[in-house]
Amino acid sequence: MRALPVILALLLGGVAAAGERLAVGPAEFVSVLPTGTTASAVHVERFLMDSHPVTNADYLAFVAAHPQWRRGSVATLFADGDYLSHWASAETLGASARPDRPVTRVSWYAARAYCKASGARLPSWYEWELAAAADEAIPDARRDANWRARILDWYAQPFSHELPAVGSGPANFYGLHDLHGMVWEWVEDFDALIVSGDSREQGDPDKLKFCGAGALSLRDRENYAVLMRVAFLSSLEARSTAHSLGFRCVAGAPP
Amino acid sequence: MSPWARIGTLLVATAALAAPLRSQEPATPVVAPVAQAQPLPGDSLYQLDIALQGADGAAFRLAELRGRPLLVTMFYSHCAAVCPMLTAQVQRLFGSLPAAERAPLRVLMVSFDSALDTPQALREFRAEHHIADANWITARAEAADVRTLAAALGIQYRELPDHTFNHSTVISVADPEGTVRARTSELNGPAPAFVAAVREQLATRPLRP
Numbered sequence: 001m002r003a004l005p006v007i008l009a010l011l012l013g014g015v016a017a018a019g020e021r022l023a024v025g026p027a028e029f030v031s032v033l034p035t036g037t038t039a040s041a042v043h044v045e046r047f048l049m050d051s052h053p054v055t056n057a058d059y060l061a062f063v064a065a066h067p068q069w070r071r072g073s074v075a076t077l078f079a080d081g082d083y084l085s086h087w088a089s090a091e092t093l094g095a096s097a098r099p100d101r102p103v104t105r106v107s108w109y110a111a112r113a114y115c116k117a118s119g120a121r122l123p124s125w126y127e128w129e130l131a132a133a134a135d136e137a138i139p140d141a142r143r144d145a146n147w148r149a150r151i152l153d154w155y156a157q158p159f160s161h162e163l164p165a166v167g168s169g170p171a172n173f174y175g176l177h178d179l180h181g182m183v184w185e186w187v188e189d190f191d192a193l194i195v196s197g198d199s200r201e202q203g204d205p206d207k208l209k210f211c212g213a214g215a216l217s218l219r220d221r222e223n224y225a226v227l228m229r230v231a232f233l234s235s236l237e238a239r240s241t242a243h244s245l246g247f248r249c250v251a252g253a254p255p
Numbered sequence: 256m257s258p259w260a261r262i263g264t265l266l267v268a269t270a271a272l273a274a275p276l277r278s279q280e281p282a283t284p285v286v287a288p289v290a291q292a293q294p295l296p297g298d299s300l301y302q303l304d305i306a307l308q309g310a311d312g313a314a315f316r317l318a319e320l321r322g323r324p325l326l327v328t329m330f331y332s333h334c335a336a337v338c339p340m341l342t343a344q345v346q347r348l349f350g351s352l353p354a355a356e357r358a359p360l361r362v363l364m365v366s367f368d369s370a371l372d373t374p375q376a377l378r379e380f381r382a383e384h385h386i387a388d389a390n391w392i393t394a395r396a397e398a399a400d401v402r403t404l405a406a407a408l409g410i411q412y413r414e415l416p417d418h419t420f421n422h423s424t425v426i427s428v429a430d431p432e433g434t435v436r437a438r439t440s441e442l443n444g445p446a447p448a449f450v451a452a453v454r455e456q457l458a459t460r461p462l463r464p
Contacts (some may be wrong), residue, residue, distance in 0.1 A: 012306055033413075042416065076297035077407060108406065123400075192413035193420075238406035254398065 019167075021048035021251055022175045023119075027139070029130045032226050033193060039216045044130050047252030049123060052177040054114060054184065056087075057099035059106065062114050064091060067108055078109040082241045090166035100165040102183050102246040108238040115239055115249035122188040123250040125233075129226060132180060134173035142223055151225040154181040163244075180225070186247040188254075189231040299433030302328070305404055307365065307394040310377035317404070320392075323359050324456035328426040329401075329410050330435060331368040332380035334419070340442045341424050342384050348426070349391065351450060356457055362391040366422045367405070367412050369398045409438065428453045 028041040063070045071084040084105050088094025115121050135141035167177045295301055305317040328345060330338045349362055366372035377393045405412055412422035427438045437452030
């Protein structure tokens with residue numbers, strides 16, 4: 001009996017998910033994150049990104065092959081108590097987790113293990129931000145007020161409704177779907193974004209907690225949608241899970 | 256078996272014979288120490304599969320440190336800002352414990368800087384800060400493992416284009432099974448609650464059947 005859900009998952013995974021990995025970059029990219037020195041761009045090497053977030057079907061196949069990542073088996077260091085809690089069971093998706101929906105309630109450790117098992121890795125923040133700066137027509141639409149407003153609309157909507165099927169949003173310049181408008185997505189360096197209070201005073205005792213803390217403040221304050229991502233990711237622990245938090249993988253040499 | 260695993264095995268084995276000055280005890284060959292035969296707690300740092308390299312160049316796994324209390328933090332050796340204070344604070348914490356009491360305690364400082372903190376750089380760092388105690392381990396790891404460990408320790412860091420690192424400073428104490436029991440970000444002064452938590456771990460005997 002245990003084989004059946006696995007076979008189904010593999011079948012569904014092959015059809016509904018697998019997706020493609022599409023090329024992004026290389027690019028010189030001005031991130032919302034400060035570089036700490038001057039306002040120069042960062043260089044992002046070419047990488048291949050999953051065309052849409054990892055689905056429940058994909059992830060089911062992964063836990064079937066790697067039982068240490070099953071709900072109920074995973075070490076508490078690696079995932080909090082809500083890990084995959086909307087699945088019907090450790091190896092059954094059920095009505096609340098349809099195969100073609102993005103897998104959510106997965107921790108950073110779990111997302112990382114999934115990507116590693118598929119010969120890939122999580123994107124870095126710069127990679128994710130670069131890919132997500134594109135609209136349908138151009139690679140960097142961040143100056144487009146309409147585009148910004150469209151993305152912000154999504155953030156304004158509550159997450160109570162069921163998540164849409166992956167790939168249901170329009171493809172962007174690179175052919176990637178759902179970077180906005182679907183779920184938050186883990187990045188490898190989620191804990192490296194370090195959002196801290198702007199305009200720190202000299203002598204602020206908090207400053208001692210950080211090395212080079214003077215460099216910490218975000219640029220491009222008008223790009224609220226991306227800043228919200230940074231703030232959200234920075235609020236997480238590596239074992240955190242959330243209903244609206246999924247991931248996708250990339251291939252290519254690590255930055 | 257690596258040197259660390261061997262040392263850990265010997266120490267756990269001798270600890271089971273309940274002698275406070277374990278390092279003076281003769282090595283007792285025991286096939287599998289009881290403490291390591293038991294399943295790891297789910298929240299243990301030793302759940303992490305992390306490859307480290309010490310200042311002597313020897314490779315070891317984080318999990319080989321299982322069996323003794325651990326004071327653990329992260330740094331990088333060419334850090335000019337907070338790290339010297341962090342190192343001084345660890346020295347203060349370590350030095351505040353009487354030698355006999357701290358004998359079971361290990362200190363582990365892992366570098367953020369996979370590229371520049373070679374074993375040679377770590378040795379220079381040790382010399383510069385007069386770190387001679389063999390129980391005080393300075394180590395490096397590959398970038399992905401650095402990120403994994405930092406995440407588990409709740410340490411945020413980011414490499415900047417000038418190859419410095421923005422990072423938070425957190426010192427954690429883990430019990431012999433790897434569960435973090437206390438954390439401090441205090442760098443300047445005494446951290447009495449944290450020291451108390453460390454001493455509590457030092458008073459804890461390894462699990463017995």
